[in-house]
Each structure stands twice: as C-alpha cells, then as structure tokens.
Amino acid sequence: MKISKTRSGKSLFMTVLRTLLLFILLIIAVYLFRVQLLTGLASFLVVDDNPQKGDVIFVLNGDVDTRPFFAAKIFREGRTPRIVIARCEDTPAVKAGIFPNDTDAAVGIMKKLGVPENKISVLSIPGGVTSTRDEAAVLRRYVDAHGIRRVILVTSAFHTRRAMWIMRKELAGSPATVLSAPAPHNKFDTASWWKVESGLIHFADEYIKLLYYRVKYR
Numbered sequence: 001m002k003i004s005k006t007r008s009g010k011s012l013f014m015t016v017l018r019t020l021l022l023f024i025l026l027i028i029a030v031y032l033f034r035v036q037l038l039t040g041l042a043s044f045l046v047v048d049d050n051p052q053k054g055d056v057i058f059v060l061n062g063d064v065d066t067r068p069f070f071a072a073k074i075f076r077e078g079r080t081p082r083i084v085i086a087r088c089e090d091t092p093a094v095k096a097g098i099f100p101n102d103t104d105a106a107v108g109i110m111k112k113l114g115v116p117e118n119k120i121s122v123l124s125i126p127g128g129v130t131s132t133r134d135e136a137a138v139l140r141r142y143v144d145a146h147g148i149r150r151v152i153l154v155t156s157a158f159h160t161r162r163a164m165w166i167m168r169k170e171l172a173g174s175p176a177t178v179l180s181a182p183a184p185h186n187k188f189d190t191a192s193w194w195k196v197e198s199g200l201i202h203f204a205d206e207y208i209k210l211l212y213y214r215v216k217y218r
Helices: 002-032 034-045 067-076 102-112 132-146 157-170 197-216
Strands: 056-059 083-086 120-123 150-156 177-183
Touching: 002 034, 034 157, 034 197, 056 067, 067 083, 067 102, 067 150, 067 177, 083 102, 083 132, 102 120, 120 132, 132 150, 132 157, 150 157, 157 177, 157 197
Parallel strands: 056 083, 056 150, 083 120, 150 177
Antiparallel strands: none
16 A cells, blocks of 8 residues: 555656656747747738739828838839728817827828828718728728729738738628738837837737637627
8 A cells, every 4th residue: 555655656746747847848948939939929910912013002090100101102112093091080189189180190191201182082981980890891882882903901010910801801702802011110020029118019909909809700
C-alpha cells in the first residue's frame, strides 16, 4: 500500500513538473518570438488589395488625419474619377458649432489637397450614418442606383478587416466588387503598434469590434 502511494505521489509530481516546464518553455518561446507574434496579430487586421483602378473611391468617416489624405492621394494618382463619402451624424458638439462634422472636415481636406468639389459626392440619410455598417448600407444603395462595378474602399489600415467584411456582406448579390486600399496610420504600423498608446487602442478596439460585428451581423 505504501509503495503504491509513493509511486502515485511521484507520478503526480512528475506530471506537475512536466506541465510547469512546458509552461516555462511556452513563455520563453512567446518572449523570443514576441515581435513576430504581435506583428502577425496586427497584420491579420489589415486587408490590402492594392487596387489600381475603380469606378469610385468610398472613404469612410473618422480618422480625418489619415483617411481623407490617403483618398485624395490615390484620386490624384488617377485610380478613380470620383470620391464618395456618406455624411455622418451631427454630434451635440457639431450642433453647438464647436466642431465641424467629420464628413465636412474630410471633404474640406480632400478639396484642399486638390480634389475638385464636383468630383466628391456626399451621400446623406436622415440622421446621418453612425457606424461602418450604416456606411455599408449607404454604399449598397449608391452602387445599385449608379451601376457601380468596382469600389476602392479607403479606411484606416487596422479597420480594413472589419470594414471589408461588413461591406462584402452588405453588397452580397450585387455585381459590385469592393477592394481595400488601407490608409496608413500616422504613428504606428503592424510592426510597432504596441509601442505607442494610440496603436494599443486601435488594436484592441478593432479586435473587440470585429468580434461584435461577427456576432451581431452574422
């Protein structure tokens, strides 16, 4: 009986020891390959189709320091003849005249960068768009009404995975194709996002919202 208990105790000890060693090895591996792992996780969020030609650029609201600048850049490169943007809602600060509407700011930036006003279409709905999903619904109506076949989607790099998923889902059954042209972030990229606060926020925010969209709009 004592021998049996002794063997059982040793067996348990060896199992615990092996588990601990494997855990330590895992921690070491994660540390040694942390840059590759962190870069890979961020790279998953980025969809880049490198589109060269399209019927329109559809630029999403938000991140006015990057998205409208990049949209204007690829417009000037001659990739499309028109830029389209959905008008977002007026927040209380906008209604109070403290801040401009994000869409107005984006349009102003693109005009300042050389995009003719008559080449920018602002699509309005009652109350304005409040989410990427709203923008996808507005895009669907626009492509159906104008016979659009090829859309270049411009949004922030880390936002492209979620944006492309909801765009393609909303345009299911349409002959239109959506191609992603990610706007680079100003202060970080896939290989440095964990080094700055804004990168950490964007990274966490997009993974949370991607999961939310997959559950809510499946």
